[in-house]
Amino acid sequence: MISIKDIAQLAEVSVSTVSRVINGNVYVSDEKRRRIEQAIAETGFVPNRAARDMVRKSTSKVGIFLPDTFNQFQRQLFSEIAHNLENLGYYSSFFFVPTNLRGEQTCLQKLKSERLDGVLLLREIELPEFREYLSINNIPTVLVTFENTAWKDVSSVHIGEMEAAGVATEHLISLGHRRIAMVGGSRFSYGVQRAAGFRKALEQAGVPYYEELTVYVEANNIVGGSAATSRLLERDVPFSAVFAHTDELAIGCIRHLKDCGFSIPRDISVVAIDDIEMSSYLSPRLTTIRQPLKEMGRLAVSMLHDHIKSGSSRQENISLPFTLIRRESTAERL
Amino acid sequence: MISIKDIAQLAEVSVSTVSRVINGNVYVSDEKRRRIEQAIAETGFVPNRAARDMVRKSTSKVGIFLPDTFNQFQRQLFSEIAHNLENLGYYSSFFFVPTNLRGEQTCLQKLKSERLDGVLLLREIELPEFREYLSINNIPTVLVTFENTAWKDVSSVHIGEMEAAGVATEHLISLGHRRIAMVGGSRFSYGVQRAAGFRKALEQAGVPYYEELTVYVEANNIVGGSAATSRLLERDVPFSAVFAHTDELAIGCIRHLKDCGFSIPRDISVVAIDDIEMSSYLSPRLTTIRQPLKEMGRLAVSMLHDHIKSGSSRQENISLPFTLIRRESTAERL
DNA sequence: CTGAAAGCGCTTACAG
DNA sequence: CTGAAAGCGCTTACAG
Numbered sequence: 001m002i003s004i005k006d007i008a009q010l011a012e013v014s015v016s017t018v019s020r021v022i023n024g025n026v027y028v029s030d031e032k033r034r035r036i037e038q039a040i041a042e043t044g045f046v047p048n049r050a051a052r053d054m055v056r057k058s059t060s061k062v063g064i065f066l067p068d069t070f071n072q073f074q075r076q077l078f079s080e081i082a083h084n085l086e087n088l089g090y091y092s093s094f095f096f097v098p099t100n101l102r103g104e105q106t107c108l109q110k111l112k113s114e115r116l117d118g119v120l121l122l123r124e125i126e127l128p129e130f131r132e133y134l135s136i137n138n139i140p141t142v143l144v145t146f147e148n149t150a151w152k153d154v155s156s157v158h159i160g161e162m163e164a165a166g167v168a169t170e171h172l173i174s175l176g177h178r179r180i181a182m183v184g185g186s187r188f189s190y191g192v193q194r195a196a197g198f199r200k201a202l203e204q205a206g207v208p209y210y211e212e213l214t215v216y217v218e219a220n221n222i223v224g225g226s227a228a229t230s231r232l233l234e235r236d237v238p239f240s241a242v243f244a245h246t247d248e249l250a251i252g253c254i255r256h257l258k259d260c261g262f263s264i265p266r267d268i269s270v271v272a273i274d275d276i277e278m279s280s281y282l283s284p285r286l287t288t289i290r291q292p293l294k295e296m297g298r299l300a301v302s303m304l305h306d307h308i309k310s311g312s313s314r315q316e317n318i319s320l321p322f323t324l325i326r327r328e329s330t331a332e333r334l
Numbered sequence: 335m336i337s338i339k340d341i342a343q344l345a346e347v348s349v350s351t352v353s354r355v356i357n358g359n360v361y362v363s364d365e366k367r368r369r370i371e372q373a374i375a376e377t378g379f380v381p382n383r384a385a386r387d388m389v390r391k392s393t394s395k396v397g398i399f400l401p402d403t404f405n406q407f408q409r410q411l412f413s414e415i416a417h418n419l420e421n422l423g424y425y426s427s428f429f430f431v432p433t434n435l436r437g438e439q440t441c442l443q444k445l446k447s448e449r450l451d452g453v454l455l456l457r458e459i460e461l462p463e464f465r466e467y468l469s470i471n472n473i474p475t476v477l478v479t480f481e482n483t484a485w486k487d488v489s490s491v492h493i494g495e496m497e498a499a500g501v502a503t504e505h506l507i508s509l510g511h512r513r514i515a516m517v518g519g520s521r522f523s524y525g526v527q528r529a530a531g532f533r534k535a536l537e538q539a540g541v542p543y544y545e546e547l548t549v550y551v552e553a554n555n556i557v558g559g560s561a562a563t564s565r566l567l568e569r570d571v572p573f574s575a576v577f578a579h580t581d582e583l584a585i586g587c588i589r590h591l592k593d594c595g596f597s598i599p600r601d602i603s604v605v606a607i608d609d610i611e612m613s614s615y616l617s618p619r620l621t622t623i624r625q626p627l628k629e630m631g632r633l634a635v636s637m638l639h640d641h642i643k644s645g646s647s648r649q650e651n652i653s654l655p656f657t658l659i660r661r662e663s664t665a666e667r668l
Numbered sequence: 669c670t671g672a673a674a675g676c677g678c679t680t681a682c683a684g
Numbered sequence: 685c686t687g688a689a690a691g692c693g694c695t696t697a698c699a700g
Contacts, residue, residue, distance in 0.1 A: 001449075003677055003678085004677065004678060005677075013686080013687085014686065014688075015677090015678080015679095015687085015688095016680085017685085017687075019679060019680085020679095020685095020686090022678095023679080027686085028685070029685060046447045047447060047677080048388070048447065048449070048676090048678070049384075049448055050383075050385075050388040050393075050448075050449065050677080050678090051384075051388050051676070051677035051678040051679090051692090052678055052679075053678095053692095054382070054384040054385050054388060054676095054677085054678075054679095054692050054693065054694085055679045055680080055692045055693095056679070059384075075413070079409070082430065083430065086430060091444075092427075094416070094426075096417065109380050110425075112380035113380045113381060113382065114383055115384065129378070133378075137335070221611075222612065226615070251612070251615050255615045277555075278612060281556050281585050281586060282616065282617070283589075283592065335693095337692090337693055337694085338693065339693080339694095349671085350670070350671060351671075353695060354669095354670090356694095357695080361670085381693080382692090382694070384692090384694090385692070385695090386693080386694055386695075388694075388695095389675075389676045389677095389693085389695045390694085390695070
């Protein structure tokens, strides 16, 4: 491994001077600069990041914390975020956070062992020490896809979850549906909030809520949606529409309904939230609420970037607008 | 930031001794060990990775190099790989490699700036310096999803691309199809190989190959598949089946065919390669070749792990078995 | 079993 | 503009 010392020798200057040209310091004579640049070009030298990180305060590295099992929407968002980070010159590390306190503890260890310039959370963290660490060490943090309820000085970017669920539900109601099922999760905030938005919309419209038409998924993915729908049908309570918490859940749900002989949307309408890439290519094309994925990723990164640059961490909770995309999976109740 | 020095002071021992207990060295008296462990627990100290990396030879970190725009299959694979790496105690960095030499150059810089223990390539790299660097510095490398044609001492895990394309094509032929279109890419190896496998299968079966029924995509995703199919139809040359290079391409293709009034598989059969999560939930369910995704990820990581442990880099090119999954998107020609 | 010392590859005052 | 020196937080012989 070639080091800064080698370059200094080759160019016949001191290590300090080499460091200066590497870091764009202006006070270097043209002659020495030339010799150093040549030596660097010849050897293909690139400064060792570990050494640099150790001595500098900043690492230009941000950590992305993800749910252990992440869905399509989160995958797309992750990719978006990673690209934005890269464009701004950041390195990124990512960490899967298992869904239990032990797992969060492990992640905290990892977080501590690096000197991250910033943190992006795509999943909620319960461990209080985690937040304390971030706060004490003044590490800028931005939450993405969920609202910041408990953390002081931490910003967030998300959509109004309750409102979105409300709009999806109202859409169904406006189509004449009165017996509406819900397929969703309950463990994480967005599940809780989407469920709350659903109930609230029903209530406001004077449409009855049926306990028996609410079914919670075990896994937030296609399989989970299909399995939950199976349980729903077993209850043998009639319904003409389904509000699924996510597109993936809706895809699993629709598959199962079709397999049981239902036609979508003629027999049953299905609406969801997310609008992943795939959704407009399915049969039927999915009616869903579009989360502004690209904007969300871009904004989260740029907010984090601002906080890192400014050193301040003024709290900012940004609720982005969403849109109901009417496609083919919902229709008037017959 | 609390450091090893602080722990040494707190426990009233030398820094060396603290280092010993951190690293599981046995030669430490019970009494001192106890004091040190207590100090660590009290302070929540975790060793600084940058410092450790600098002095050690090994970083326990592997780099994952991904295509700039990566499809579902690659996303799933990435997630699989990341989890496997994590389970083995590795840290991982990932890098998106833009599709041009400048981009590869930039990635090489990044690669140099870190001291990676190993490298996983999910995309081909053309830049010779890249390989040279890996080879000179003896960094274990495993290629995933494509065969290793040019690199010495580098292992790979993949399926037989030509064979898989052949099996998909033969499936169509066995169903009585004689005018078979192909929707695929040409820029990267798997595109080239899948196209070659397609032609070879046609030839061996004595089924004619039609230049006009071959259409190359601009983007290897759903939109690309849809757009390519549109161009295919414009040519107005009849066909009764399509071989799409990937599931995503097939999804875009099927969508477009349906929108033009074709019924799948009654009018046109479609087969693909990959078998992403979604494929068995679509309408129609996709007939496709299943790549052993989990096995591929597991194996790639374990091979890399072996190479890192042993220090040797015996070349091993593993071609994993694949399976044709017959579902609903293909049928006998009427 | 233990500590003092050297060194990993950089950056950053400091003095000139 | 430039170099010698100190130091970042660790690990690793070395000597005891």
